[in-house]
Each structure stands twice: as C-alpha cells, then as structure tokens.
Amino acid sequence: MIQLNINDEISPLKAVVLGRADSNGPVPLLENAYDPKSAEHIKAGTYPKDEDMVREMEAVAAVFKKYGVTVYRPEPILDYNQIFTRDIAFVIEDKFIIANILEDRSKEIDAMHAVLEQIDPSKIVEFPEHAHIEGGDVMPWGDYIFVGTYYGEDYPSFITARTNMNAVRHLQKLFPHKKVKSFSLKKSNTVADENALHLDCCFQPLGKGKAIIHEEGFLIKEEYEWLVNFFGKENCFHITKREMYDMNSNVFSLSPEVVISEKNFTRLNTWLREQGFTVEEVPYAEISKQEGLLRCTTMPLVRE
Structure with missing residues (x-):
C-alpha cells in the first residue's frame, strides 16, 4: 500500500x-x-513531437532515480495526452483528491489504476460536480492551502479558468483545520502571456523560505502583496512576463535544498544556486509549449 x-x-x-x-x-x-x-504552437507548426517530449520526461525520470524516488507512470492510452498528471489529481495530507477536470480528459484518471489500487479507498476523495478544480491550482503549505481561482462572474466563458470558488469552499470543508487562501488569477483564452493557467504558472514556494512569483499573474494587488509579505520581499524571485510565459515558476522541489529546473532558465537557475540550492537542470522546452512544465507533469504521493 502507498501511505500518502x-x-x-x-x-x-x-x-x-x-x-x-x-x-x-x-x-x-x-x-x-x-x-x-498550445494554440500558438498549433498555428505556427511548432507543436511538440512525442519523441522530443518522451526524451525530456526521461531526463526527469533519471533525476528521480538518482535521488532514490519511487516513480509511477500512468498506463498508456493510445493517441491521448497523458503528460500533465498534476491536473487530474493531487494529494493533501493522506487524501488522494480526484480533480474535476475538462470532460474530454476524464480517461486520464482511469490510466492511474495501478496507483489507485495501492491506496486505501477510504482516502480517495472525489469533488462534487459543481466544484471545478485542477491540481496546478492547489498548493499545500503547512497550515495553509494556497489555491488559484477566478472570482469573475464570467468564469464559465474561460476555458483557462480551471478552479472555481465552489471548489475552494469544498477544500475548506475537507480540511477544516487548514487555512485555505485563494488567489484570483489573470485569465485569457487567446493571449498566452496574459494568462496564468494555474497558480503554479505565476507562483511557487521553495525551500529555505524562498518563493518565485509573477506580480501580473494576480488580478488583486492585495492578494499578491499578501504572498510577498508572507515570504518576505527579499526572499521572492520576481519573474518577468516573458519568464512567466516560459514557465519559470513551474519548477519542482525534490527537497528543501534540491530543485529540478529547465536548463534555459538562466536567470532563475543562477539565483537558485546563489541561494544555496542544488539545481538539477533538464531540457523541458518542448513540453512547455503546452503551457505546463515540471510541476504540471508530476504528482507527488509521498514526501517525508
């Protein structure tokens, strides 16, 4: 059994x-x-090829192996995008929460059968129909759960708005002892660098009290300022609009000291090393063309 x-x-x-x-x-x-x-790359004829993305993901698998991490992979489904495991489910404490995601991606969870059968069924939670949520918007952080959402009345008109306030309220019910803190994110169906698809596309907490953040990803200045004050301005690495577009905040922590990052994130990786982190660089530029990066493609089950 997997002890989540x-x-x-x-x-x-x-x-x-x-x-x-x-x-x-x-x-x-x-x-x-x-x-x-993704639309941009479909138009430009630069949409990523399977073999390039496989190579990129194998580089990450090799880093996990190096650090002795147990790695599970979904069972393959022919002609189906199974890259972004973080969207379909996430773990908080010892609960495996199945996300309510876009209808035509529902097969992705079925491919996790080998993992699900090793989890105590009483720990598997499904959200109600009206509570939309994806794992990229959800970050457990000690006493807090940070959640990216969109408060606007026009929520249904955004295919890029993936987590609603019903889901935020439902999380609070599931974890009454936690403080669930929501952040309204900037959404655009058409302009990639004006769109924070998930919270991890414009923010990411790191070890050593540090964080990566993009101010313009947040619609409400006070919410952005709350995060900066929470971590301390001197501990926040502010990324530019271009760096947000390239997914600089979507790195992945293996431990408080070790971060997996994209090899082209020169400014970020230099800063991380200056702060004393070990940076495991991998090629992930092809995968980033689908508006997701390292955090999006990984779903942690067990941390110490």
Whole structure:
C-alpha cells in the first residue's frame, strides 16, 4: 500500500507519478486547444513531437532515480495526452483528491489504476460536480492551502479558468483545520502571456523560505502583496512576463535544498544556486509549449 503524505511543496520526495508522452496522438485541431500557448504552437507548426517530449520526461525520470524516488507512470492510452498528471489529481495530507477536470480528459484518471489500487479507498476523495478544480491550482503549505481561482462572474466563458470558488469552499470543508487562501488569477483564452493557467504558472514556494512569483499573474494587488509579505520581499524571485510565459515558476522541489529546473532558465537557475540550492537542470522546452512544465507533469504521493 502507498501511505500518502503531502503537507507542502518541498519536503524530501519519496514517491511520485510522472506523466508520459509516448502516444499523444495527432496535433490537435486549433479549435480543440485547451490553452492559448498550445494554440500558438498549433498555428505556427511548432507543436511538440512525442519523441522530443518522451526524451525530456526521461531526463526527469533519471533525476528521480538518482535521488532514490519511487516513480509511477500512468498506463498508456493510445493517441491521448497523458503528460500533465498534476491536473487530474493531487494529494493533501493522506487524501488522494480526484480533480474535476475538462470532460474530454476524464480517461486520464482511469490510466492511474495501478496507483489507485495501492491506496486505501477510504482516502480517495472525489469533488462534487459543481466544484471545478485542477491540481496546478492547489498548493499545500503547512497550515495553509494556497489555491488559484477566478472570482469573475464570467468564469464559465474561460476555458483557462480551471478552479472555481465552489471548489475552494469544498477544500475548506475537507480540511477544516487548514487555512485555505485563494488567489484570483489573470485569465485569457487567446493571449498566452496574459494568462496564468494555474497558480503554479505565476507562483511557487521553495525551500529555505524562498518563493518565485509573477506580480501580473494576480488580478488583486492585495492578494499578491499578501504572498510577498508572507515570504518576505527579499526572499521572492520576481519573474518577468516573458519568464512567466516560459514557465519559470513551474519548477519542482525534490527537497528543501534540491530543485529540478529547465536548463534555459538562466536567470532563475543562477539565483537558485546563489541561494544555496542544488539545481538539477533538464531540457523541458518542448513540453512547455503546452503551457505546463515540471510541476504540471508530476504528482507527488509521498514526501517525508
């Protein structure tokens, strides 16, 4: 049995689900793109190829192996995108929460059968129909759960708005002893660098009291300021709009001292090393074309 345990984003990782990219199927039609960045690459003819993404994901698997992490992969589904495991489920404490995601991605959870059968069924939680949530918007952080959402009345008109206030309230019910803190994020169906798809696309807490943040990803200045005050301004690495577009905040912590990052994030990786982190650099530029990066493709099950 897998003894689930996740209380934050940085404790030493013991077990994780890593997505797979070996059978994504044909390039999607433009009208079927889930986010503006994928649409951009479909239009430009630069949509990523399976073999390139497989190579990138194997580089991450090799880092996990190096650190003795148990890695699970979803079972393959022919012609189906199974890269972003973080969207479909997430763990808080000892609960495995199945997200309510876009309808045409519902097969992804079925491919996690080998993992699910090792989890105590009483620990598996499904959200009610009206509570939309994806794991990229949810960050357990000690006494807190940080949640990205969108408060606007026009929520239904955004395919890029993935977590609603019903879900925030439901999380608070599930974890009454935690402080659930929500942040309204900037959404755009059409302009990739104006769209914070998930909270981890514009913010990420790290070890050593540090955090990565993009001010313009937040719609409400006070909410952004709350985070900066929480971590301390001197501990926050502010990324530019271009760096947010390239997914600089979507790195992944193996432990409080070790971060997996994209090898082209020169400014960020230099800063991380200056702060005393070990940076494991991997190529992930092809995967980033679908508006997701390292945190999106990993679903931690057990941290120390």
